[in-house]
Amino acid sequence: MLRLEPIGGLGNRMRVLDSGIALSRSTGSELHVVWTIRHQMPCRFEDLFEIPAAFTSLRQVRDPRLLRWLRLRRARAAHARFIDIPEAHRMVVAGESFAPLLKSPGVMIRTYDRFFPNARPYTDLVPAAPIRQALARYQELLPRMVGVHIRRQDNRQSIAISPTEQFLRKMRAELALEPATEFFLATDDLSEEALLRREFGARLHTHPKQSVRRGDKRSARDAVVDLYCLAGCRKLLGSFYSTFTDTAAAIRGIPLEIVSVRPDGA
Secondary structure: OEEEEEOOOHHHHHHHHHHHHHHHHHHOOOEEEEEEEEOOEOOOHHHHEOOOOOOOEEEEEEOOHHHHHHHHHHHHHHOOEEEOHHHHHHHHHHOOOOHHHHHOOOEEEEEOOOOOOOOOOOOOOOEOHHHHHHHHOOOOOHHHEEEEEEOOOOOHHHHHHOOHHHHHHHHHHHHHHOOOOEEEEEEOOHHHHHHHHHHHHHHEEOOOOOOOOOOOHHHHHHHHHHHHHHHOOOEEEEEOOOHHHHHHHHHHOOOEEEEOOOOOOO
């Protein structure tokens, strides 16, 4: 039996769930998911996705910081093996397999890392019906567009390594190659959107945001729309150190170019 608690924002949680689904299938283990509702993820699971058949159970809990230690202490006591964030990260970096762990009678993994490969990534994670309705507006347009994901707010690495000026250069280069190019922009900074719209005008498409404030349920739902819109583009210009960028490209395996001031693009 595997109990799994994905940590972090949308991209982190999706890759953890995708790993857990693949691992449970590979080992024939039950998959019990703990979905915490907190500032980084204010929505219930079903607000964003259909509940996958691969889940044996789904427990959703509010996760105030002051009570988290007590919840985790109880989780440690209830499982034969409890792998928390630092140990899981060390195992991933070391390339250790998580499959042998499930020989124990009860294992809980709490992580933000991808810890098991999936040959068909994210196919079990289907956006909820209202989000699919929002996506339907863009489906015919996306395959001819270049997706652009500009991550800002609290991501200092992305701000430093993937500056706006570099995105502008890459987008101008796309237009030089193909003058009819249009762009779908996803960003958590409305000033970035305004800047790009001044330059690219009607060539720039966005999903109108109800909110870009982290911790707002509307922002989380809009983020899923943005994610799957990017996934539907013909290629993606993405941000450094962003699981949102990586996840968008992986959903349908589209070409990804990380916009970077580094010569090697890393």
